[in-house]
Amino acid sequence: MRILIVDDDNDTLFLAKFYFQRKGWQVATADNCSHIMETIAAAKPDVVIMDNSVPDIGGIAATRKIKSNYNIPVIFCSANNNIETLTIEAGADIYIRKPFEITALELMAKNMTGEKVF
Numbered sequence: 001m002r003i004l005i006v007d008d009d010n011d012t013l014f015l016a017k018f019y020f021q022r023k024g025w026q027v028a029t030a031d032n033c034s035h036i037m038e039t040i041a042a043a044k045p046d047v048v049i050m051d052n053s054v055p056d057i058g059g060i061a062a063t064r065k066i067k068s069n070y071n072i073p074v075i076f077c078s079a080n081n082n083i084e085t086l087t088i089e090a091g092a093d094i095y096i097r098k099p100f101e102i103t104a105l106e107l108m109a110k111n112m113t114g115e116k117v118f
Helices: 010-022 036-043 058-069 083-090 102-113
Strands: 002-006 026-030 047-051 074-078 094-097
Touching: 002 010, 002 036, 010 026, 010 102, 026 036, 036 058, 047 058, 047 102, 058 074, 058 083, 074 083, 074 102, 083 094, 094 102
Parallel strands: 002 026, 002 047, 047 074, 074 094
Antiparallel strands: none
8 A cells, every 4th residue: 555644743754654664555755745746646645644734735725635636535634623624624534633543543544445454
């Protein structure tokens, strides 16, 4: 599976990349959204994990761009108390609240792409 993780926190990017690569996934990361369409085109992800608070255009605008150009599932990720509203505003498929369990994120990604979980 190919996954793109967009988050401004380098620790989150490092740990998530390490975890998913150990699972055999191809992982691309970005710490900003300045070139999100080029990043999507290069990474060709099966699923995107998008943080809300990402520099440049932000997670909401980046998700809207992705969803208007590609049929890629987007998991919105935030510690914001209004994450449900933000997810709808962005047009993301589902959300996960920070802090999250990495195994829960893995299951969400698998479910979003139709990969068998068990």
